[in-house]
Amino acid sequence: MDFSAQKQVLPRWLAMWLLVGVLWFLAAIAWMPTNKLYQQGLVAFLWLPALLTLFIRPAHCWVLVRSNLPLFLAFTGLFIWSAAGLLQNEPDLFARELKRQLYVGLFLLGVGMLVTYDRQLAYRVFIVAALLMAIAALVSMVDFYGLQGHPLRRRLQGIGQLFHPILGGYVIGLMAAWLLCSSVNRWLKLVSVILLLVFMLLTQSRGVWLAFLAVCVLMPVWRSSRRGWVPLLLLMLIFAPLAFVFIDVILLRGFSYRPEIWLKSLELIGLSPVWGVGFAGDYHIVGESGKVFPHAHNLLLDVAVTSGVPAALLWMVIWGLVAWKAWQHHKTPLGSLLCASVVFSTMACLFDASSLWGTPRPEWFLTWLSLGIALGLGRTSVPAAVSQT
Template sequence: MPGERCCMSNDSACSNSVMGLSVRKLELPHWLAIWLLIGVAWFLVAVAWMPTNKLYQQGLVAFLWLPALLTVFVRPAFCIELVRANKFLMLTFAGLFVWSSISLLIAEPSLFLKELKRQLYVGFFLLGVAAFVRHNERLAYQTLIFAALLLALAAVVSTVDFYVLQGYPLRLRLQGIGQLSHPILGGYVIGLVAAWLACGRVNLWVRLLALVVLLVFMLLTQSRGVWLAFLAVCVLMPLWQSSRRGWLPLVLLVLAGAPLFFVFIDVVLARGFSYRPEIWVKSLDMISLAPVWGVGFAADYHIVGGGGKVFDHSHNLLLHVAIMSGIPAVLMWLTIWAGVAWQGWRHRKTPLGSLLCASVVFSSVACLFDASSLWGTPRPEWFLTWLPLGIALGLGRTSVPAAVSQT
């Protein structure tokens, strides 16, 4: 009857309206997504282009942590779904968070509330990156590639500024602009984005030019750990990229690196192993003194090497975490990292998944030699630790989407 058809029509319209409302609750508002885009781009690019660390931190508060916090209130259903899609990683991260907090409370109770904000910074960062990636995976991939190109430009500016404008000799280790001023950490940031471009889908000539610039920067820092990390990406890339492009970075590394390698060979060999074996042995001794809870992640420790040389960290992320928060914290971090690697492997056929695979390989090698912080304030080391985790959380899905061609 006409009346019945009208009721059925109204019920259908009401049902569609409810479904539409539910779908919108699982999506970010356009204005919030743009805000997160700015924040992620700021984290990636301003690390080089901001003159001071204070400005860099302030920008992260305004452009990334604040919208991440708002996401919890504006789209709670979105956040809940993000957690559900990443139960394993979320639970393990929560375990690491709590364990590190307890170790800090035991070792340095007076610093607990003050230092707890560092962990909250990490949490907001992960939420911001994951929300942005989940909202638009294609845009997230393009943001990483665009940031890599801007950092390639920063590498050029750094090289010209250091060797030409400031007049330092070529055999002195390059110190970049902004937060890339540390030869080792700056080299790792540049090396990581070079790995992104190596497996990214970018115009061939743009990619070649940017890669050459980035490789020259890496070599001028004279950091051997960077070379090993990038070489590992080059060798293993064919595992997740079946095309011939997987061998291109290795060829470029040889062509660009061979001439400079012979220029710096005596400087590199003169540094030997840079006290690494001795530092690691002393670190193990420190771990044996507090193997369960560590000394607290806010504590300062020093390792005295041969000849009285003092080092302020273990030059190995796993040893550093063990010293700070105990062996259980290391096991939890390794579990998290295995989850990140698995997420990258599951999405290896997608552009962003390929970049995550490269990040895991590069960071795994880099953290064996130099990275020394988990809960510190945002710094270049976050590119090697929390950024891959944030991307992995954003990629968390019940099913893996088909690969999409992106340029």
């Protein structure tokens, strides 16, 4: 590199500012009572310091780009193509929605910079956030079933922005997957994971469990340890009886119209395969029974509907590069977390996630967060001494 080591390092005060912002993104989504407060905190604690890095350490930002050139080019292509599709379909909304796209860019820069500054510090931030979310899961259950008095068989609605049973369940499930990959104290991990899993069970979301089960099954592949099978065995022993109690509720919803929704989504894609319908507007899928669905319930199909098939292909390239980056660093603590995120998010996005370019919301945990972590890992070789137990 053609600049001094001193210039490569962010000022400590700026790094700590980014740390607060990333922690806010991860945990305040549960603890803030309104979405407005959550968004305002992101502006103050994450967007602003990320923007400052462009002026204070431009060379550092350039290194982040150079060390992730394929990812950067794929993201830039997706950004431009989606913006062009929006301009084609909804020019009146172009300025407003372009601002949201820029927010995504600042988010990626902020997360990437924190990971680049200190991977171990970033790892601790993610684990602390997961532990805070375990507390949020407990508070949610006490509030919803205890204080509000809802019956136990009603789908749990969490506190803060975790009120949606499906999306809130995915955020909680990702935190549980992270803790399984962590080196936290054994008993603290056990209690926290149990709280998170009970929350997931009470949301009655089957997609969350499929995503979490995929992590449990594949974890031994990247952790290279016999103990990697322990979470799966514990999961079966503890939660199989509980799942049996709710079996009628689980089977009642069948496939939740997913095959029908996906087929109708393909028909929409066929109407505008190049530019899509524009990601700013709402589209609706009308089933054979007349039931209306707000999105495709599949991220790849949603991107193809809103921004065209080329955008969907670009997203596939991005996600493949993120997965490859995770595998390159799978022996490091942060790389292990990224592997869990990729597996969990891939399954989640197959059944429920939608919208890449919306304001910060639970879906970002399944999409942009993994990309931000991957950008921070860069091309640096993995230390041989660092391994997972």
